[in-house]
Structures are given as structure tokens and as C-alpha cells.
Amino acid sequence: MGSWPARAGVGFGRACVVVAVSMLVPAVWAAAVALGIWWGAGNPWSWVAPFVLVSTGTLALSRPICRIVRFLVARWTGTVIPAGYRQAGPVTRLSTGYWWNGFSYERTSRDALMDQKMRLRWSDPATWRDLRFTGIVPFTAGVIAAVPPAGAAGAVVGLFQPSLAMRVIGVLGAVMAVASAPYAWRALEPVAVRFLRASPAMTLADRVEELTAQRADTTVAQAAEIRRIERDLHDGAQARLVALGLSLATVEKVLKTNPDQAMALLREARAGAATSLTELRDLVKGINPPVLSERGLVDAVRALALDSPLETAVSADLRLRLDPPIESALYFGIAELLTNAVKHAHATQARISIAQDDTDIVIDVEDNGRGGAGVRADGGLAGLRRRIAVFDGTLEITSPEGGPTRARMMVPCASL
Structure with missing residues (x-):
């Protein structure tokens, strides 16, 4: 937990960050109102320009602010809030020369991508969820997080005044800032979970x-x-x-x-x-390899490693037999990863780890190839990811240029 001064210092810094992030949109609103007042009531732009500035500013800042909030909550508390944004599908050129983006036909790929992005943005429920959160967070977590900075500001102003009353106010402000600093920023987590998480x-x-x-x-x-x-x-x-x-x-x-x-x-x-x-x-x-049906996934992978041109090491800690469809999907997934390591990465060595924890079956396949592997929409890794997703599984690829490449397949035990 650390000492109280350290907690207060960290909390004060986090509270300032929460205030800065949550008050971005109200700052835009205040700037729009100030611009309208500066132009004067007689200028027609004093009504139109603030409205345009508020609308465009709120819409442009809502998604970046929500992404920052998700990052801060995950970094500070470990609570991961899924973004839930709809992903754009592929843009395909047809034999007629037109481009299909999932919504309409366009003459060029650029027009198809722009139209797809616009339609997807406005039809995505997550967009409206972000806008709602952007309007709520300043008056909830933002106000609470503003207590330590406000107390610090009051302390700075009050302690440098000659009157006794102002100095007392300054001392009270300092006490309020120090006492609330470790806790004020924590209001961000429940507000973000409540308003940023997708509805059932x-x-x-x-x-x-x-x-x-x-x-x-x-x-x-x-x-x-x-x-x-x-x-x-x-x-x-x-x-x-x-x-x-x-x-x-x-x-x-x-x-x-x-x-x-x-x-x-x-x-x-x-x-x-x-x-x-x-x-x-x-x-x-x-x-379906006979050894897979007769002896299970671990022995089938060991036999696969013996037949592989790579120098492959297999370590396994699997305490149960999986259902045949899951065993088959994982086996052929490992086979495809080894094939990619030989064919594309020009690897010479590979390591396969099969383990089981309280919630998942975890399989790691690592090679010493040249790296640079990526998941393309029409590629084999994307197909493998979709096959694993049938069992609520996931596939994660880490492949920096120059290697090594590491693939992790995870299947929940609840699926077994």
C-alpha cells in the first residue's frame, strides 16, 4: 500500500488526470459560450458557431476520451472494460468495377471506405454510449476528482493572504486536498463500468x-x-x-x-x-489422425513434432481429455502454426507448451523465425482465430520483426 504521503501524492496526480480528461468536453462548451458572448447577441454567428463547435467538439472528443478512460481504469485498477466497437468489414471490388463496403456500392475504394466509416460510426451503439458517458462523467467522477486540486488551490491562495480567516481557509484546503487525494480518483471506475460497459x-x-x-x-x-x-x-x-x-x-x-x-x-x-x-x-x-482419437491431444502433438522438419520441443501438463471437436481444432491449429513457421518464417526451432489452469486450456507455440506475422482478414491466422472462437477461445499473436513469433491459443474450461 505504501506510506500515506506516497498514496496522497499518487492519488493527487491521478485526480488531476481525471479532471483534465473528464473536463475536456465542458471546456469546449465553455469556449463555445464565450465565443458567442464575445461576438455579441446581434451577430448571427453568435448562435450558429457555438452550436456547431459544441456538436463537432463533443462528437470528435467522445471516442478518444472514452478510450483514455478505459486505459486509465485498466492501468490503475485492473478492471478491463471492453470497447465493443463494431469492426469494419472488407471492402471488395466487384466484376462491374464498383466497390462494395457492406452498405452500398461506390465507384472507388476511397469512397467506399469513407462511406463505410461514416455509416459504421453512426450506426454503432457504442458511439451513442460514448456520447452519453462524455456528458455524464464531468458531473460525477470529474466533480469528485476535482476536490483535491480545488483544496490545493484554496491552500495556495489562502496561506499567502495576511488575514487570519484566509489562512484558516488555506489550512482547511490543504487538509481537504491531502485527505481526499487517495480516494477522489477512484470514483472513475464505477462510473466507467456503469456507463461504458455494453448493455446486456x-x-x-x-x-x-x-x-x-x-x-x-x-x-x-x-x-x-x-x-x-x-x-x-x-x-x-x-x-x-x-x-x-x-x-x-x-x-x-x-x-x-x-x-x-x-x-x-x-x-x-x-x-x-x-x-x-x-x-x-x-x-x-x-x-482426424488416429493417434488423436486413441491417445489424445498431447500424444498427437508429440507425434506431430516428431514428423515436423523443425527441431520441436513439447511440454505438456494436461489433466483431462478434451472433447473431440476441441482436440481436433487445437491439433490442426498447432499444425498450421508449425507449417507457417517453416513456410513463411523460415524457422529452425519451435517450442510447444500445453497447460491447464483453473479457467482455460493454454497452448503456446513459439518459433525462432524472422517474425513479422500478422492477422489478415483473408489469411490463415484469421481463419484459425475464427475456428477457435467457435469454442469461445482466443488466439493472440506476438511477432515483432526479426522474431521470435509467439502464438497463444486459449479455450475456456467451461467449453470442455
């Missing part, structure tokens, strides 16, 4: 949108997987089985007239059957 209805609506997108992604992934299996069967095992049938038909014809040729054809057919069986096993392994 908005959270439910966002969850419905997220689940809808996840369902669409799952449908697309399933269709792509079915097409891959069909293609592999058609180009591989099916073609070999057709050739095997033709070879056996030829054997039937030449068995009595040319036994040596028949034996050669039978040897080819046996080799073709073995090759077809190997291809089918590989195909089934790509769908």
Missing part, C-alpha cells in the same frame, strides 16, 4: 452476430474440406482402384495363354492396391 441487449446482439459469422465460416470450411476429400479420392485412390480393376480384367484374359504376363500384372496390381491403401490411410489421417 447489445452484448447479446454482438454475440448473435459473432455466432452467425462463425456458422458461415464453419459451413464454408466444411464445404472446402468435402471438396478436398472428393478431389483426393478422385485423383488418387479412385484412379488407382480403376487401374487395379483393369489389370485384374487383363489377368483373366491372359492367365491361360500367357501365365508369365499374368503374374507380372498381378504383382503390379498388388503394388497398386498397397499404394491405394497408403493413400487412403493418409487421407483419413488428414481428416
